[in-house]
Amino acid sequence: MPLETGTRLGDCEILSVVGAGGMGEVYRARDTRLQREVAIKILPDSLSGDKDRLRRFEQEARAAAALNHPNILSVYQFGSTDAGAPYVVMELLQGQTLRERLMTGALPVRKTVEYALQSAKGLAAAHDRGIIHRDLKPENLFITRDGVVKILDFGLAKLVSGDASQNTMTALGSQAGTVVGTMGYMAPEQLRGQQVDPRCDIFSLGAVLYEMLSGKRAFQGSTPADTVSAILKEEPPEISETGGKIPPALTRIVQRCLEKEPAERFQSARDLGFNLELLSTSSSGSGSVAVVEPIQPRWSLRWPAVALLLIATIALVYFATHIRKPMSSSSSPVVLRRLTDFVGMEEFPALSPDGRSVAFTADVSGRRQVWVRLLAGGTPLQITNDEADHQSPRWSADSASLLYFTPSAEASGQGTIWEVPALGGAPHPIATSLSGGDLSHDGKRVAYLRASEGNVELAVADRDGSNARAVTRLQNDFNYTN
Incomplete structure (x- = not known):
């Protein structure tokens, strides 16, 4: 049952309902102690009677709260309602999810690179703390009104029962034999229930990057089984075939992210971010790498x-x-870096x-x-x-x-x-x-x-x-x- 306006959860007072779904209910609230507006997510009642799940949820919430990074949603505190349902208090965001943005079609190349780079930086910060998202998708990437990307729901996907209508499969833990994630964005090793590492997030971000560029999902079957088969055995259509003009360097980045074998992908989010940085620093305005022709002699090797x-x-x-000639006193000193x-x-x-x-x-x-x-x-x-x-x-x-x-x-x-x-x-x-x-x-x-x-x-x-x-x-x- 939705909480009424004025209900208090710790130092927070509920103001209004923001939304509800398979992952729980989200409320707009006011932190009366710090005098700021926050968001509160209350997880499903199905977790309230499972002490082991609550313990794991607390561990994940603490880990997420420790991720102080501009591209990761800030988690302030956590607790339980009087009914025993766990909740988390987070920063309140203004903007839209990437999924909502994709409803209008593909993104421009420069904007795609910008969002992907921010996402890679956020993932790198999480991976440095030993936290793997496991469920990266457009719904979990939020774009604020200032154009800042925020990664949502770190560690929550593996704790909450999925909505079958959303093709979400979940299980506790990260050990081999369990499956956590959303079909269409899961790495092959996730689908096989194998041990996962941060490179599964690289694959998921690659699928998101593909979708931002093309406006279409990289892997989309008519049934969940077809989607699984596509991820395990097939390559997505070339991005150039989707109608957009994509720089070759960016196409190679997407292809490497979506390699079936983890060893063939970028080995870290920092590596991925490094390559995206090469594109984001372009001054050409198109997201392609601007080439400054070097001045070289053109004589033939015959002479x-x-x-x-x-x-x-x-x-x-x-x-x-x-x-x-003596060096001029106005000459700039040589700086070694x-x-x-x-x-x-x-x-x-x-x-x-x-x-x-x-x-x-x-x-x-x-x-x-x-x-x-x-x-x-x-x-x-x-x-x-x-x-x-x-x-x-x-x-x-x-x-x-x-x-x-x-x-x-x-x-x-x-x-x-x-x-x-x-x-x-x-x-x-x-x-x-x-x-x-x-x-x-x-x-x-x-x-x-x-x-x-x-x-x-x-x-x-x-x-x-x-x-x-x-x-x-x-x-x-x-x-x-x-």
């Missing part, structure tokens, strides 16, 4: 002598006009052409792996994660992918050039039995060193490794590096 002569001339002019703090050696730094990121290698695990860090800040993103030893990352002209060199195990100086998306993903080989490598300015060709009949050749090939040809044969009396 190495001319190139060397030109470089020498430029160097002499620079030294004659700059080095010999540390970008990495791994335990181990970081090598081969490479600045992206758009000036936003730096790629490098680090031997954190005993093997040199490729990493990328956003210059604006944030946690470095690990691009490769295998048993090989990688070197010399190079950026493509559009900053969308990386090339790197992997020496062979025989220590012959030869190896393989690989290409991988800058956001991470499956690398593919470009050429083998060679040393080093770099992309041409237009990104269509790759130059590298290779052994041929006991000599070293400078060769070029198309980006996919085809149409390889020698440019010049180098002298064996010298050592060469890229």
Whole structure:
């Protein structure tokens, strides 16, 4: 039975009913002690007689209350009504849920990236405290009138019996064999009742991100069984097929979130947020990554002598006009800023052409792996994660992918050039039995060193490794590096 206006719950006085549903009733109330308006959610009476559930609810409420983050709904206190029904006192929000916003169709790309980034930041804060949402969906993402995303109902979904009409399946705990979440947004491991970790929230956010971009659900069957089958076995339709113009980088982010295997997804909400940050810092206004073309020499590889002569001339002019002159007193001092703090050696730094990121290698695990860090800040993103030893990352002209060199195990100086998306993903080989490598300015060709009949050749090939040809044969009396 709904509570009447004026009913008191602790320090709070009920003002009006906000809404009701399978998750309980929500009231607008006033905290008479702190003189502020709050929201109170009263959970179903079915929980009032279960001491174990009440104990777990209290633990979850305490954990949620400890999540002091701007993108997570603040929980102030909890208690029980005179009838024994548990309730939580939360901040009162003004705005609408993401589900209500999606009723009008897909969101603009920039707004989608903004909301997804805020959601990822909120999830990262929760995951850092060992809390997994398990039921992330548009209904649990609230957009305030100021455009701030608030994640709702942390830890509540696994405590409350679901509404069958909403295709919600719930159970206590997070151990293997239980299922918690909402069909259509649940990760495959959730549907199988397997042990879950924070990566299940990554999948759910990916499904939400897909829906924001397309206006359609990523997985939607005519029956609950069809939806389960789609999540376990099928890939969602390409976002580009839904009619919207989506930046390729954003499409790759969605695809990686929705990988069936947890190991293939972003490994943390921070990693996901890092990649979304790359898009959100775009100044193009379209949510795509703006590319600033680097200034590079355009001479042909056929004229190495001319190139060397030109470089020498430029160097002499620079030294004659700059080095010999005393530095002006008005010159700005050079400021050094540390970008990495791994335990181990970081090598081969490479600045992206758009000036936003730096790629490098680090031997954190005993093997040199490729990493990328956003210059604006944030946690470095690990691009490769295998048993090989990688070197010399190079950026493509559009900053969308990386090339790197992997020496062979025989220590012959030869190896393989690989290409991988800058956001991470499956690398593919470009050429083998060679040393080093770099992309041409237009990104269509790759130059590298290779052994041929006991000599070293400078060769070029198309980006996919085809149409390889020698440019010049180098002298064996010298050592060469890229």
